[in-house]
Amino acid sequence: MPELPEVESVRVGVHEWTAGTTITGAEVIDPRILGTTSQRRIDASAVDGFIAAVTGRRIIAAERRGKFMWLTLGEDLGAGPAAEPAAPELSLLVHLGMSGQLRVHDAADEIHRHTRAILRLERGSESLQLRFIDQRIFGHLGVQPLVHAYGRLVPASANHIAADPLEPAFEPGLALEQLARKRTVVKSALLDQSLVSGIGNIYADEALFRAGIHPLAIPARTRKSRLAAVLDSATRVMSDALAVGGTSFDALYVNVNGESGYFDRALLVYGRGGQECVRCGTEIEKMTIGGRGSHFCPNCQKPPRYR
DNA sequence: ATGAGCACCTGAACGC
DNA sequence: TGCGTTCAGGTGCTCA
Numbered sequence A: 001m002p003e004l005p006e007v008e009s010v011r012v013g014v015h016e017w018t019a020g021t022t023i024t025g026a027e028v029i030d031p032r033i034l035g036t037t038s039q040r041r042i043d044a045s046a047v048d049g050f051i052a053a054v055t056g057r058r059i060i061a062a063e064r065r066g067k068f069m070w071l072t073l074g075e076d077l078g079a080g081p082a083a084e085p086a087a088p089e090l091s092l093l094v095h096l097g098m099s100g101q102l103r104v105h106d107a108a109d110e111i112h113r114h115t116r117a118i119l120r121l122e123r124g125s126e127s128l129q130l131r132f133i134d135q136r137i138f139g140h141l142g143v144q145p146l147v148h149a150y151g152r153l154v155p156a157s158a159n160h161i162a163a164d165p166l167e168p169a170f171e172p173g174l175a176l177e178q179l180a181r182k183r184t185v186v187k188s189a190l191l192d193q194s195l196v197s198g199i200g201n202i203y204a205d206e207a208l209f210r211a212g213i214h215p216l217a218i219p220a221r222t223r224k225s226r227l228a229a230v231l232d233s234a235t236r237v238m239s240d241a242l243a244v245g246g247t248s249f250d251a252l253y254v255n256v257n258g259e260s261g262y263f264d265r266a267l268l269v270y271g272r273g274g275q276e277c278v279r280c281g282t283e284i285e286k287m288t289i290g291g292r293g294s295h296f297c298p299n300c301q302k303p304p305r306y307r
Numbered sequence B: 001a002t003g004a005g006c007a008c009c010t011g012a013a014c015g016c
Numbered sequence C: 001t002g003c004g005t006t007c008a009g010g011t012g013c014t015c016a
Helices: A004-018 A044-054 A172-180 A186-190 A201-211 A224-243
Strands: A022-028 A057-065 A068-076 A090-095 A100-105 A115-123 A126-134 A140-149 A152-155 A285-289 A292-296
Touching (some): A004 A057, A004 A068, A004 A100, A004 A126, A004 A224, A022 A044, A044 A140, A068 A152, A090 A100, A186 A224, A201 A292
Antiparallel strands (some): A022 A057, A022 A115, A057 A068, A068 A090, A090 A140, A100 A126, A140 A152
16 A cells, blocks of 8 residues: 555654654554564464563654664663663564554544554653554564664665665665666566665556656666656655655555545546546556556557567 | 566455 | 455565
8 A cells, every 4th residue: 555655654643653752562463463474473472572572662763764664662661771872773663565554542542443553652641552553464563673774774674675765875876777787677677675665556657657668668678868767757756745645545545643645636647547648638558567557658658669 | 696476465346 | 135356555485
């Protein structure tokens, strides 16, 4: 569900509500949320381990790279008056998958039926809950050490993803060089989080349309200036989407306060198969590429000649 | 090493 | 009304 702009909208809210709070307890309602989609077998000791690892920790900040978000965790309570270490070493990784949400609630609020885990937080006399709600359980929670990758500290399981276009560590020249080596179709390459992170199915289609590139073009056989245009388009479209809170088709995507974003109104091709192109009136085509629904204008995005 | 395909889930919408 | 099929904003493992 959520791509970079949606995850960032959530991160901002999580940071505002939770930075400086202490985790006083946790509840794992569905242990599968602690696994990945391919490692679903979670035993009771893993649940206990997760709860023990986060309880008593202070939340320093909510951070993000691409679609991976995490809370940096500080010293245990009761560890004495020792100062905070110079750099945090532990993180609570949160990946929203296709249908994940983080919501801030009062303890008394009704529990939504897809709630998979709850963190109890306190700041002074104030208490609140951060709830992880995920219909499909493609999302994930986990306590992880922080490691260096692409110029900064990230949770260990995010060490393979590249910088995203909206972070200072992003190097456009490096991303372009990596992209230009790919022999798979450009639509699939844009979804490869190890080249550029944060781009998902919606923004890949939007970026290709805005740059006038056919989704089946092969990066290794495409002019670099055109590849640079696609990366610029991806950066711009995600930045524009972030400015209005991201894209929400339905109640599945909302920020921590339950609010929707408005970028669905600005989508030019995604979800418009069979409708007229906003630029030239040609019928927008929809086809499956790499198992993902892909939308494009066959006139504005000319098919590559070499296929 | 790269790339393709599929598995992992739940629920909504659609056709018959 | 009910049943089967298809689709959905992502990732990671396995195999060629």
